Amino acid sequence: MTDLSAQKRLAADELDVGEDRVWFDPEAQSELAEAITREDIRDLIADGTIRTEDAQSNSRGRARERDAKRDYGHRTGAGSRKGKAGARRNKKDEWVSRIRAQRSRLKELRDDEEVLDRTQYRELYNKASGGEFDSVARLEAFAENNYDVDIGGDD
Template sequence: MSDLSTQKRIAAAVLKCGVNRVWLNPERLSDIEAAISRSEIRELVAEGVIKAGVVKGNSRGRARIREAKRSYGHKKGYGRRKGSAGARTPSKRQWIMKIRAIRSSLREMREDGTVDRRTYRTLYRRAAGGQFRSRAHMKSHVDMMKGRTE
């Protein structure tokens, strides 16, 4: 087999890719060896004798597996942590998550008739003021209010 490094280099320039991505048809090596100009290489590219290989990427398979495990609490122990609790989930983000949960459950309760519009509005304002720790705390408060009124 002869040295086809020049043809590979020219083909890489023609195909606008790296030398390692250039594929030469092993059955047509004599034709490739005879091609010494860019125009001849272009003709071989048009015939499909010389092609550019696919771009290789980095596999995200391992990353997906790791993310899946973290989603259900694995790989999150003390040895893995760099920042403080407040840095990992800032207090503002905690508040956003909590208030969204409370407000969505309040909306559901208003729609299914558990609370009337007036009670909904008072509970909404109390939630905004930070009276409820969680959904469960808010629901227990609603139950207590109902017990008092009925």
């Protein structure tokens, strides 16, 4: 077999890729061996005798499998974690999502369902802002117990 390393080097330079990505047509060995100038290499590239192979990348298959398991809550135990809880789940983001849910539920109770009057709404709004309720459910339970209102659920 002929040594085509010089041709491979020239072709890689012309194609602007690494030598490993240069493909030579196995049927055209003699033609390739005779190509000794850059012009010859450019002609062979134009003919399709020399071309660039696609770059290879790492397979994402195993990563997709892992991600699917994590969607089910697997592989998330203490041994799989790096970083404190606050780094994995930001306290402020958690607060923002919780308070937004509570405030939107309060607005629904005031406007749509007309369960709360303005005074009750404002009292509950301020309590929620003060962090008194862990969740929307706790907020509703407090409203039912203390304001003698019936908030859906037992229809």
